Amino acid sequence: MPNKFKPLLGILIFAAFIGVASFAYGRLREKSAPLDVLPSESPGSQNQSGAKRTAAPDFTVLDADGKEVRLSDLFGKPIVLNFWASWCPPCRGEMPDFDKVYGEVKDDINFVMVDMTDGQRETQATGAKFAADQGFAFPVYFDTKGEAAGAYGVTSIPSTVFIDRDGFIVAGAEGALDEKTLRKGVGMISGGE
Numbered sequence: 001m002p003n004k005f006k007p008l009l010g011i012l013i014f015a016a017f018i019g020v021a022s023f024a025y026g027r028l029r030e031k032s033a034p035l036d037v038l039p040s041e042s043p044g045s046q047n048q049s050g051a052k053r054t055a056a057p058d059f060t061v062l063d064a065d066g067k068e069v070r071l072s073d074l075f076g077k078p079i080v081l082n083f084w085a086s087w088c089p090p091c092r093g094e095m096p097d098f099d100k101v102y103g104e105v106k107d108d109i110n111f112v113m114v115d116m117t118d119g120q121r122e123t124q125a126t127g128a129k130f131a132a133d134q135g136f137a138f139p140v141y142f143d144t145k146g147e148a149a150g151a152y153g154v155t156s157i158p159s160t161v162f163i164d165r166d167g168f169i170v171a172g173a174e175g176a177l178d179e180k181t182l183r184k185g186v187g188m189i190s191g192g193e
Contacts, residue, residue: 078189086130
């Protein structure tokens with residue numbers, strides 16, 4: 001092959017690679033994280049069918065006014081617990097669906113949207129600004145000490161946990177949720193599924 005065609009061949013191969021990678025990324029992005037029923041760890045706690053249930057670990061975070069809020073203070077209503085950060089593209093991608101569903105069920109279900117504030121990459125100011133700029137109505141809480149993330153063993157975001165009104169974990173997912181999967185989780189904790 002003459003040398004003058006080698007750069008053109010390289011460009012074509014690279015363009016084909018980019019096309020395949022873009023297609024694959026798009027297909028993966030369309031798939032929502034699956035909801036998994038979490039394993040039982042709480043001895044003696046059983047639901048009506050006799051299956052053991054996992055108690056939701058408690059933690060304290062700050063609300064938008066800087067007041068401490070304990071997760072257990074919200075028991076009595078089902079809870080959608082979501083861990084996110086403003087720099088996280090999958091988090092940003094799922095948030096409009098969370099806000100939409102929150103607007104529909106906010107009287108019946110607590111949304112606890114926990115911003116993973118490490119003080120460097122994510123600060124309380126950057127998280128609050130992002131939520132305000134997007135016009136999200138759901139409440140944002142700030143995990144400034146890593147207590148919430150530690151209690152739930154969060155190692156990747158976004159992560160979502162669905163908690164029933166009695167404070168027991170029903171299901172959870174790592175990765176971005178689409179609206180359909182979010183609604184499925186909400187149904188699982190509200191008696192609609």
